[in-house]
Every structure is written in C-alpha cells, then in structure tokens.
Amino acid sequence: MILNCHVHGLRRAASVAAALALALLGATAATPAQAAANPVTHPRLDWAGSQFAKHVPVHRAGTPLLISPNVSGVLGLDVSGYQGDVNWSAVAADGAQFAYVKATESTTYTNPYFSQQYEGSYDAGIIRGAYHFATPDTSSGAAQADYFVANGGGWSGDGKTLPGMLDLEWNPYGADCYGLSQSAMVDWILSFSDQYESLTGRWPVIYTATSWWSECTGDLGDFSSTNPLALADYNGSPGTMPYAWSYQTIWQYADSGTFPGDQDAFNGSYSRLQSLATG
Template identity: 55%
Template sequence: MPVHRPRPSRGRRLAALGSLLAAFSLLLTLPSAAADTPPRGSAYLGMGVADHDGEHGTPVPGDATQTEGVDVSSHQGNVAWPTLWSSGVKWAYVKATEGTYYTNPYFAQQYNGSYNVGMIRGAYHFATPDTTSGAAQADYFVDHGGGWSRDGKTLPGALDIEWNPYGASCYGKTQSQMVSWIRDFLTTYKARTGRDAVIYTATSWWTECTGNYGGFAGANPLWVARYASTVGTLPAGWPYYTMWQYTSSGPTVGDHDKFNGALDRVVALANG
C-alpha cells in the first residue's frame, strides 16, 4: 500500500529554492584554482618576477658598457626583428621548449629571424622539475632547438629555472633535490653540446628553492631577473652577472635585457 507523505507548503518550497540559489551564487564568487592556473606550455622567462620579486638588496655594479638584448616566446608570435635591430637590440634568446611536452610553435621565425638580421641568438628551456628529470629535459631541449654551433652567432642554451606557474614555487622539491635536478640538467647539456648552459633565475627564488647554492657559479654564466633600476644582490657564488633581465615592458618586445659588456663580449660567449 503506497505511503502518502504530506507535500511541503509553497512557502517551504520557495525557501528551499532560495537557499539553493544563494549557495550557487556563493560558488560563483569563490576563486577557482583551475581557472587561475595557466595551461602547460605557456610559461616564459620572468613569468613570476613581477609578482614575487621587488626592489631589494645591495646594488651590484655592472660594466660601464652594456649591450641591449631581448627574450621572446610564443606570446610574442612573429617578431619584428628589423625593428628591434634598428632600435639597438643586438642579441636575443628564444624559448625552445618546456618540460618534455612543449615546443614553441614560433621558434623557427624567432630563432632564424633574429639571426638573419644580424643578432647573436640562443635558445632557452623553461624547467619543470616536477614532471621529468633534469637529464630528460636537457635531452629534449637539445633535440628541439637548444643545441649549439661554433658559428660566432649562437649563444649557449639557457636554463630558465624560476617560480612554478602551475603550482608550488619550488615544484615540490627540497633545496637539495632542486640542486640535484639542476645539476642533472647542466651535466647532460654539457655532455650533449660541449657548452656550459646559462642559468636564468631570480635571487629570491634561488635563495628559497636551492638554499642559495653557490656551486654552479664557477662554470655557468648568470642571467639574473629583476625589474628595477639596479640588479640588486646576486645569488651566492656569482661575483657578477652576465645578463640582466631588467624589464617586462620594453618597446616592440616587452622583455628586455642587458649584457654585462660590449658586443665583443657577447661574441666571446657565443664562441665559448
């Protein structure tokens, strides 16, 4: 025999509907971690600098003469290299790879285009130490544009190691694990190319995530990121920087850099 339950009153039904609508509205206003996380492959040099690093530290002087450069990724698309050359930019770094899952679709236009206007250029790799080993990523980098040739126009590859745009700043690694991962990448890159890779980083990230490790300074040139009027305190071990990314709001291409020396020093780094 069916059981007949009393139907809720119209007032109760309206109250329940109002509660559901209020809960739904609250959910719409809550921040979404997934929505705030950029898609894999979208990272680039200095992606976290503006958010994490400010003006601090003791200024470190550079050479009196510096040479202007830029760095680009897929975010810049097809780059107007003749315009940059005419403005005084003489060297460039181009994103080639990220992790072992991404290659820059604009790499050929950017890498060859900078070379064709007369620039000295190199390729960089955005590291994701939480996805695969340093050795695997170095191999992937070399196999997809990160190699080196003794032509006087090709800079050694650069390892972009900085804040994780997809999760925890240090990629879930301890300081000693991070140092080991970086060493794994650098050792493999040198074995493949014969060159010591450039290290791109920011002092605050390097201090937090490697414990301010100074063991790479003897072999690997430093490319430091700091958007300020001075480069500030450098990571441990490096007495000077080789390159400095000083702004993300330059003309034509946002990311501009200074090479710590005249153009002949850029050529010297290219030649090894």
C-alpha cells in the same frame, strides 16, 4: 670564465654516477602520479620572468610603468610564443644585438613560433640563443636537457649562437619550488647542466632571481664556476647576486620596453658577447 677544477671534477663525477644510476633504473622522468599532479597546461604563458613580478616586489610608479633604468651598452631581449611573429628587422634597427628565444618547456611543449623567432633574429644579424622553461616536477633534469637540445636548444660555434639558457623560476602550476627539497633542486639543476654540456660542449646559462635561488636551492649548490648567470631584477639595478656568483652576465631589467618581450642588457662589450657565443 675560469673553471674551478676541483669543483668541476666533482660535478662531472656526480654526473657520470647519476647517469649510470638512471640507466640502471630506467628512471629518467617523474612518476606518472607526479606528472598527473603537475600538468603543463598553459606553456604559452610561461616565459622568462613570467613569475618574477608575481613574487618579487617591483617598484611601479604608474599603470602600466615602463621601467627604464639607466641601461646602456649591449642591449637585447628575450621572447617566447606569447609574442608570436617578431619583426626582427625593426628590432635590429632599434639597437638589439642579442636575443634569447624560448624553445621548450618540460618534455611536452615546443614554441610554435620558435623557427620564425630563432632564425629570424639570426637573419637580422642578432646573436641569439634558445632557452628552456624548467618544470623540475615533471621529469629529470637530464631528460629535459635532452628534449631541449632535440628541439632547437643546441649550440654551434658559428659566432652567432649563444649557449642554451635554463629558466629557473617559481612554479606557475603549484608549489614555488615544484615540491623538491633544496638539495633535490640542486641535483636537478646539476643533472640538466651536465647533460647539456655533454651534448653540446657548453655549460648552459642559468636564468633566475636571487630570491628564488635562495628559497629553492638554499644556497647549497655553487654553479658560478661553470654557468653564466642571467639575473632578473626590475628595480633599477641587478641587485644582490645569487650564491655564489660575483656578477651577472645578462641582466633582465624590465618586462616591457623598446623591444618585444623582456628587456635585457649584456654585462660587457660586444666583443665579450661574441666570446660568449663562440665559447
């Protein structure tokens, strides 16, 4: 991925300024009133895509429908505490070559099955990464990036670890966009992304849906030059890209299928997947 140096410089300057301001003010989290109004009460039910089908029309021809578009190539999955222990040997035998595992949510929840899922997939020869379910109304982006990295969301250049993924979707506890304005949401995402990069040396993958991105960021922020895109769309194709990505790196194409959890496809060859892992 080729970086736009001008955009990168502006973002880095903004990140440094924001970090200095936060250090001076000691304001790395939402106020107690905000946190109390937006408790994280069912994190086990919050996973990548858990809110997608509730907000985006999905063409379903039966109940339940196993959506099976013509997807081939490098296939994978994403799981969370909802799946519990995963039989990774069986998953690998069924053809999965990569996986994302939920590690954290807000700054209060860690997936109790994370070790089994994250290390188990690695041991089965699957390239894997961790993801964070964002709650932008409970604490700052930087604070959540810190928590994520401290609880399994880091990165290493071992060739089998994907950069962490930031899960951005509709609020399961209240207002769709967590009570943030579009510009404030962009600032929150930038805060998380820049802090993650400063801690790991990698930009996080951004997981989202095109309609959420338009609604909650107003297409005000361009992350396409730094952050790979993981796109949710269960209607048979990736569909329209969010602003201003020209393609998706990962497509989450169904919420059930061959593998436990959600079904994903990497947009490229296995060697390109390895390149994403190694940086």
